[in-house]
Amino acid sequence: MTGPLRIANASGFYGDRADAVREMLHGGPVDVLTGDYLAELTMLLLGRDRMKDPSRGYARTFLRQMEENLATAVDKGVRIVTNAGGLNPSGLADALRELAGRLGLPVRVAHVEGDDLLPRAAALGLPGGALAANAYLGGEGIAACLRAGADVVVTGRVTDAALVTGPAAAHFGWAADDRDRLAGAVVAGHVLECGTQATGGNYAFFERHDVRRPGFPLAELHADGSSVITKHPGTGGAVTVGTVTAQLLYETDSPRYAGPDVTARLDTVRLSQDGPDRVRIDGVRGEAPPPTLKVGLNRLGGWRNEVVFVLTGLGVEAKAALVREQTEAALAARRPAEVRWTLARTDHPDAAAEEEASALLRLVVRDEDPEAVGRAVTGAAVELGLASYPGFHLTAPPGKAAPYGVFEAAFVDAAAVEHTAVLPDGRRLRIGPAPAGRPLADPPEPPLPEPLPPGPVRRAPLGLVAGARSGDKGGSANVGVWTETEDAWRWLAHTLTPALLRELLPETARLPVTRHLLPNLRAVNFRIDGLLGDGVASQARFDPQAKALGEWLRSRRLDIPEALL
Template identity: 75%
Template sequence: MSVLRVGNASGFYGDRFDALREMLTGGELDVVTGDYLAELTMLILGRDRLKDPAAGYARTFLRQLEECLGLAHERGVRIVANAGGLNPAGLADAVRELADRIGIPVRVAHVEGDDVGPRWPGSLTAHAYLGGFGIAACLREGADVVVTGRVTDAALVTGPAAAHFGWRPREYDRLAGAVVAGHVLECGTQATGGNYAFFADGGAGRDLRRPGFPLAEIHEDGSCVITKHPGTGGFVDVGTVTAQLLYETGGARYAGPDVTARLDTVRLTQDGPDRVRIDGVRGEAPPPALKVGRTRLGGFRNEVVFVLTGLDIEAKAALVREQMTDALAKSPPAQVRWELVRTDRPDADTEETAGALLRLVVRDPEQAVVGRALSGAAVELALASYPGFHLLAPPGKGSPYGVFEASSVPQGDVEHVAVLHDGRRLTVPAPPADGTRPLEAAPEPGLPEPLPPGPVRRAPLGLVAGARSGDKGGDANLGVWARTDEAWRWLAHELTTDRLRELLPECRTLTVTRHVLPRLRALNFVVEGVLGEGVAARHRFDPQAKALGEWLRSRCLDIPEALL
């Protein structure tokens, strides 16, 4: 059968608005997808729904369709997006109303069944991650637009591929290939040079001012080529694809509702300018349970940042900490976190570069404890504390924060339904018991031969290794890869979990698991608990661990001179 061209036009709720038009007008395409849902987004949509029960979906998607639905219809491009969020049926109705108003005859379907909130009383949202076969059912029955709630990011690609090629549930290798393609596409321009460790290398065709969005040319056997429309910015090479493959994954087994993809079987090959072939992907039966993402309101949060300037930074910080502790003693917040960020320089030639930041973050179930009490205590010190006292910004009244928690539910306990454009409801059966496999860690692969001893030089890790990091609830994922076989021979032996803890002291007391992926010349680390209760709780300076990998790359260690 013909190649299926699947493009991406959104990696998150708030991504480039014009991307949908760019993908529809920039070149050949069969399906355009949009990923709008992250862990934080579900919390935001949950709070929207508290104010308006008819809300709960990504309104940006509707505005994009107002511009682009006619274009997609003219070009025969189908649209698949998880913009339905908490209310896919509501979004499907809104798309139909829009299509009627602008006179575009499109068939709109949606997927539901992911909402498992009744199982977890007290949750703001609780949604199971569904697979791609509900999307496939909608497309097979003629839908032009399919909107979903919480499906896996890769399902936006596996669904169209299964519909186009006629794949069935047990065709694991084909499905796994599509899962890998979907994972590369789902974060948009992160596959085309965005957020890329070696962005400064330069070179022809690497204009990163406005990277084009990626697309996958998927073949019937599940292999694909990752590319982008001609003439768009950014670039696609083995490095950009490797970086995205490592993003927010863990071990060699990447589990999903339809298949468990073996990331240790992925083979990447440069197939020409801005073309990377992915093949060799093997798949296994999916696990018997679906992942469930739950959010709840955790309480209230407030923050005050004190600016400390010039001399005696440590003493100034100690004084204001003692003063604030005394002031809050009558009703102390449940959680108090201090962090001194030494941005100051000696003998600085500007006042800003002579300053350090002392950050106080408090959390409590009661807003008053983190609101008026904290703000009043900080402001009252204005004339009674360290010399040069001032705040980065006036303290606020405190705001609610959310908590993300992962759980699971048996696949058979979730009713996965494709609601077709004509109103028919097709139930998507769960895998039978003999069609699932409990998730286990893959066998540890052998390491390459270490480099022979030789002269070394103290230098940043980032000179020889790339990294990309991100969040999964309260944990962080940190993928590190080498660009040459020689660098891999060194990295695989040098960057152990103990060495990672040494380089990143924040991780010293935390559980760190290392996964080895030799075909990608990569190590993938999972750091448990470094993000506290997740991104919405804003536990640390970088609440989604987006820059954890860049911090690691900036750390110095003894690197063989042959690699430098």
């Protein structure tokens, strides 16, 4: 097969735009339609779902989407590949067969399993007490299902890029050692996985494009592993080198982007504009994958509660000190294990609106005992209603204690994971691990570009000369920062060091910060360990997934050469 394979995306997360499946099926030619429904938090939610009902544990919205659109996919010959199976891919596959029978559609459904390691956690040396323990599988099980004639392939926890590497390997006949080709598909898959983030959604320079309703992306994959990222004609948003760069930097770390199929070298990626709303990706090099698979472990961490006090007008610091002292005294008899106060100075002097004159004092408490963060905390806050600072009120009535989750990553020998393709005829095909290389290590840091010559500087926000995108990986956050010109890149590479990042973002001052240079993308990528505590479900900070961390960084002021401004 030498023609391009058109792989489209219709979901970037569980809860994404419901009519995207219809839009992608009707908007233009598509060969394979993918949907990504899983994230670290989603696996915890599905785990709690499965506890209530063992027949659940999959993304039920996908089933509703198929009820409306499966006939169209069959009519157009579009194959569907999705990880909506979550913790119960066989259950979703059965539900799809029942749906196809009810609709009178000749649909061959297959699924991929073996990622669920919870029953074998102890034998594999994984920590106990998890609600979910899932290995990140590669795309070879998907490829096996498609080679066997499946029209719909449902998986559990696979890497996001596997939704693209699997169909590409099946279509082009790639072998496990076609590493550069597989790496190209991994990069295309990473661009597609978050849906409209590749077409202008959440984009640093959003004012340049009409992003009120961005279209979903698709990739035209070629047999050599190169691709073109585009979208259906007439849809909103934009596909530019900038939008694709932003998504490439999202939730990545080292230039060695490891996966179960291949390790893709992000420092070899080349991007070029290939026409309106078309970005070409080529030059990607691949290496052998590491010998281990990542395992996502989700468990309940305890109980949490939150109260937000509103402090209005004068004396904000004194008001905060008073209510904090009063609340701490009320909690002294049974102090929660963790008590955290944060004062957000959202107030403005001489404000014309009351809300603009108000600051927010947030109290977050955690404990293993729900009583310690339940009525004890809400009672302490409510009882101060007539006995504290002037203007006392809360943003909302205090609630009950709520459980919070903890995410932890572990690694197991890839050969110990029973990756299995369950074909449309029911046959079970064991998928062996890809030939592995050595344990992963960061590549040598590339040389810095020539610095800009000295010249006048002006204090200005970083965002005037650089874009950024940030996100979460367990308890770590990543911030990718890129520039659009070579001169700006020369300045950025020499200026935005881990030390300066800690200065600009004081929350990171005492945390390990790692920087990687990506000269082909004119980008630097930072990993900040520990910023997000035990992951998004633990809600360790105001922005628990670090989604806006990059925008905070762009708003910070530093000395920038006037020539760049």
